[in-house]
Amino acid sequence: MSTSDRIFEVRNLDVxxxxxxxxxxxxxxxxxxxxxxxxxxIVGESGSGKSMLASSLLNAVVEPGICSGEVTYYPRNGEPVSVLELSEAELKRFRWEQVAMVFQGAMSSFNPVMRVRTHFRETLQDHNRDIPAGMDRARSLLESVYLDPDRVLSAYPHELSGGMKQRALIALSLILEPEVLVMDEPTAALDLLMQRSIVSLLDELQAEHDLTIIFITHDLPLLTKIADRLTVMYAFGLIESGTVDEILYNSSHPYTRALLAATPDLDVPVDEMHAIEGSKPDPVDRISGCSYHPRCPMADMHCENNDPPMEQISSTHRAACFYHEEAAEAIPLRGDGNNPKQKGAVHE
Incomplete structure (x- = not known):
C-alpha cells in the first residue's frame, strides 16, 4: 500500500x-x-497490550499511564494531526468526530439510568450538532444495524439484549460520522451466532460509510472473517503483520505459528492440539533479547541477547524473528483441512 493511503502512522509508541x-x-x-x-x-493473548494500543490511538490512556512516541492521524481533508499533542478540547472533538471507539461490554458503555435516546442527544449536543437532524440520523443508523428505532431509543439499556446493546453502541459511535472505528473486543460477551451477525454487520457498515476499522480481539478465527490485514502482538509489542493469507498460511514468527496451532477446533483430535508452553512476561520485568525467547523452541543465545527488528518478508508481510525463514519447518501447523480459514472463518 502507498504511504498516501495511510490514515494512521504510529512510531516509537510506548505506554x-x-x-x-x-x-x-x-x-x-x-x-x-x-x-x-x-x-x-490486532490479535494476541490477554494482557499482550492490545487494548492499550487502541487507547493510544485516541490518546485515551487513563492516568497515571504515560503515552510517548508519535501517533499521526491523516484526515481525508486537512493537515496531519499529532494526536498525542492535542489539547483536551481538541481531543474531545477528535475522539467522536474523527475516530470513535466501541469498547468491550456494551452494558458498561451506557449509563443505566438514561434512555438510549438521551445518549444520542447528549453526544450531539456536546459537539454542537443540530439535534433534530442528528436524531434523524440516529434513527437511520439504528435501522442500518437492524434495530427498531422506536423501541431502542425509548428503552433503558437493561431492557435490551446483549446483541441489541452492542449494535446500538455501534450506531452511537457513528452518529458524528467518524472516519475510523476502533473496536476493542466488541463481541467478547456475545454468543457465536451474534458474533457472526456483528461481523457481517461491520462489513456492511464499512462499505456504506467508507470506514477504516481497527478490530482488536484474542479470537483469531473471528478476525479472519473480517480483516484485510492482521497484526499479532506479544509482550506489549508487535511481532508479525501481514495479509490474512500470509498470517494463516505463511506465518513467519514462532509465536504466531504456536498461536495458530493452539486455536481450538472441534474437528481436531485433542492430542493434536498444542498449548503454548510457559507464561507471558510480566509488564514490570525488563525484557532482554527477544521477548518470546523463554517460550520459543527455536531460541538460542543470539535470541536471548538481542531484540530482533521487524524484517520485511514481502511488501505486505513483516516479522520480528531472526529465524523467520526456518519457522515453517521448525513449527509445522495442523493440516490444511484444520486451518481456521477453511473452517468458514473468512470471507465467503
Missing part, C-alpha cells in the same frame, strides 16, 4: 505506568501504519 513494584511497560516500541478503508485485525 507505561509507575507502580509500587516498578515501571510497567504495557506498549513497547510500536511502529505501524494503518490504511484508509481497511479492516486491520
Amino acid at each position: 507505561s505506568f509507575e507502580l509500587n513494584r516498578g515501571a510497567s511497560r504495557v506498549v513497547r516500541d510500536v511502529d505501524m501504519d494503518i490504511y484508509r478503508e481497511e479492516t486491520l485485525g
Whole structure:
C-alpha cells in the first residue's frame, strides 16, 4: 500500500505506568501504519497490550499511564494531526468526530439510568450538532444495524439484549460520522451466532460509510472473517503483520505459528492440539533479547541477547524473528483441512 493511503502512522509508541513494584511497560516500541478503508485485525493473548494500543490511538490512556512516541492521524481533508499533542478540547472533538471507539461490554458503555435516546442527544449536543437532524440520523443508523428505532431509543439499556446493546453502541459511535472505528473486543460477551451477525454487520457498515476499522480481539478465527490485514502482538509489542493469507498460511514468527496451532477446533483430535508452553512476561520485568525467547523452541543465545527488528518478508508481510525463514519447518501447523480459514472463518 502507498504511504498516501495511510490514515494512521504510529512510531516509537510506548505506554507505561509507575507502580509500587516498578515501571510497567504495557506498549513497547510500536511502529505501524494503518490504511484508509481497511479492516486491520490486532490479535494476541490477554494482557499482550492490545487494548492499550487502541487507547493510544485516541490518546485515551487513563492516568497515571504515560503515552510517548508519535501517533499521526491523516484526515481525508486537512493537515496531519499529532494526536498525542492535542489539547483536551481538541481531543474531545477528535475522539467522536474523527475516530470513535466501541469498547468491550456494551452494558458498561451506557449509563443505566438514561434512555438510549438521551445518549444520542447528549453526544450531539456536546459537539454542537443540530439535534433534530442528528436524531434523524440516529434513527437511520439504528435501522442500518437492524434495530427498531422506536423501541431502542425509548428503552433503558437493561431492557435490551446483549446483541441489541452492542449494535446500538455501534450506531452511537457513528452518529458524528467518524472516519475510523476502533473496536476493542466488541463481541467478547456475545454468543457465536451474534458474533457472526456483528461481523457481517461491520462489513456492511464499512462499505456504506467508507470506514477504516481497527478490530482488536484474542479470537483469531473471528478476525479472519473480517480483516484485510492482521497484526499479532506479544509482550506489549508487535511481532508479525501481514495479509490474512500470509498470517494463516505463511506465518513467519514462532509465536504466531504456536498461536495458530493452539486455536481450538472441534474437528481436531485433542492430542493434536498444542498449548503454548510457559507464561507471558510480566509488564514490570525488563525484557532482554527477544521477548518470546523463554517460550520459543527455536531460541538460542543470539535470541536471548538481542531484540530482533521487524524484517520485511514481502511488501505486505513483516516479522520480528531472526529465524523467520526456518519457522515453517521448525513449527509445522495442523493440516490444511484444520486451518481456521477453511473452517468458514473468512470471507465467503
